[in-house]
Amino acid sequence: MKKLLLWLSALSLLMAATAAAVTWLNLRDEVDVRVPVAAITPGDSLIARGAYLARAGNCISCHSARGEPSYAGGRPIDTPFGTVYSSNLTPDEKTGLGSWSPAHFWRAMHNGRSKNGRLLYPAFPYPNYTQVTREDSDALFAYFGSLPAVERARTPNVLRFPYDSQAALAIWRALYFKPGVYETDKQRSAEWNRGAYLVRGLGHCAACHTARNALGASSEALDLAGGLIPMQNWYAPSLSSPHEAGVGDWDRQHIVALLKTGVSPRASATGPMAEVVLRSTQYLSDADLGAMAQFLKELTPPAITAMAAVQAAPAAQASVLARGAKLYEQHCAQCHGEQGRGVPQAYPALAGNRAVTMAQSANLMQIVLNGGYAPATAGNPRPFGMPPFVLELSDGDIAAVLTHIRQSWGNRAGVVTPLEVNRMRASGTR
Template identity: 75%
Template sequence: MKRLWLGLLVAGLLLVGALALVGSLNVRDEVDVDATSPLAAAGPRDSLVARGAYLARAGNCMSCHTARGGQSYAGGRAIDTPFGSVFSSNLTPDEQTGLGAWSPAHFWRAMHNGRSRDGRLLSPAFPYPSYTQVTREDSDALFAYLQSLPAVIQPNQPHTLRFPYDTQAALAVWRALYFKPGVYEADSQRSAEWNRGAYLVRGLGHCAACHSARNALGASSNALDLAGGLIPMQNWYAPSLASPHEAGVGDWDRGYIVGLLKTGVSPRASVTGPMAEVVLRSTQYLSDADLGAMAQYLKELAPPPAAPLPAAAPAPAATAARGAGLYEQHCVQCHGEQGQGVSGAYPALAGNRAVTLASTANLVQIVLNGGYAPATDGNPRPFGMPPFMLVMDDNDVAAVLTHIRQSWGNQASLVTPLEASRVRSGNAR
């Protein structure tokens, strides 16, 4: 009996200790919103608002905080997660439903600590694990810009997360495990340009939100490695920005990287899928200096350890023949008999890293739903690819993509009908 009570006592003490630890980890570097805290950013109001507008572009804030057909920054867009849907909040200065009653310190705490005005923990679907690196000066400029917008009366929609993910207790545990607040600290061993690029990529750009793999609880084990990962619920693979076999740009000319972020196309690649929206809504509006800084940072990302690519098994003869026939029927007119493409219009498929990625999700997405580069000021009439969802079944999609991945020197694995089916049904994992 004494052992039982001793065991219960130890268990209770461990529980209390764990709760205390979770609590302490959730108030690290906490912002005091009650202290007198004037705007950290100095300068005329108009210039502060203009700076905030630029930073809002850099963070692509409007995309998430504007529902389809809704008013800008009024929230209501559903962000699907593996745990349910999170609805973006109203960022306009309406006092009842938006940020009208917030102070700059409240907004800084949301960016830095992931807490709402009332102290409630925010869902990391709002990427404060990245935004915590934003400086107080930039946070205040962002807030000044949002306060300058027309007020929109639109109540925030409650999230529809499953239990226990809808509880503050679960969020507190998640944050204790995976979130640590901290403003970006410049690396004294690097150039000012590299540090500016790192600040934008890691902070407002929140590139790791897509380009890092996530665990079962939706957290990135190392958000700074940008090693690629499947975007939850979207069934698009955000390739590694460090690996030369995926989307690493270490050997690229800087101008090509800047051009890709500015226009969506370059001599070595073009963007489509979720990245097309990023270029359309965000990076095309950044200054050449900031894009150059981002390019320099991305060029200097440490590549992963070199490893031999596994040999791909050749496709069965029937699949190969079927794929070649489908390519001749639907693809050759634009992409060429040898997969050479048309410069400035249709990408080459021969030697294309996007074609030979280990993940086939993006290829299936493009064949089923079409591929479209963004219409930017630098490329206002991009060429696109029509969808084939109603033309090809899963066996067709698998066969033609296998043909493309194993022709003209490409040596990638075959695509299975099951992979095509998963993407078609929206259940790719």
């Protein structure tokens, strides 16, 4: 009995110490909203700056539900743990930010905590937004305060146990979240630092372009090294690897063109990236786009990517390649050309295209199944597009034609199987 009591005492002490550690880790660098600060006068210039920053952060995409007023929230965001609904950013006193102070908003951005102290789910990308400066946070708050107030109560999240508890979220944050602000790299230029701030902070590019673990956390060691976007089944390619979407050897103006218009001589934006260009990057200044381009050009590939050699995949069966070639001639050659060379500014070349030869083939299956367009932007108002073949081609047909494309004209990528296509079709996502 004495030994049992000792074990129970030790267990109690361990639990108390763990709870204290989790509490401390969740209160690191906590913004004290009780401290009075000088009043902010939301003049036109501050509001305009906030509007620009809101576009840089693409806030409208998540905080606007279809058919509802902009920034009124309510958009469902599917995660592997359930559905999170975005909040109302309009200045409504009851349901929006009308009763918030700039300090409350800064704490949400910096610490991931709501006005009432509730921990926020990282579907709101505060692990990235924590790098945003207080000045930019205040400008965003001024802009949201200038919007028409919309009364729209927050839709409750629908999450599975134990992910629906604040305790579980506190443990997650203790393990994976550390508040901080962007620290200037003094070894780099001011332009590079501006680009890093936009990409890693407001742009929260790592939210998609970095792989996540089973608990939905991403690793800084693989920052921007590519990852499958949860629940969407689109692969956000590595922005550092020359074998995926790295732009180290691109002309700077081509990177700017891609972010500004959605198309460039080297690539075009489709899938989730098309929405980013449509709602966000096309509105950024050439100076900021140039800064982002400079940062992306100088990204160093992680060791795991840099050391990976691109090896020719084993050739597919002759019957599969013959079937794919016939299907390509019937459905694809008219636009992409018999030799996969495409048409400049219209239909992308498939020969030597990294989007075709990447080891991850999810995006190819998505585009063939569901079609896709580059975004309609001021610089490219009538983009050419890809029709969907989800009702026209079978799983075996799509697997064969993609395998043919991945193993023709010098491409040496792996086989796509009917099972992979079937899984993508069954997911029903775009």
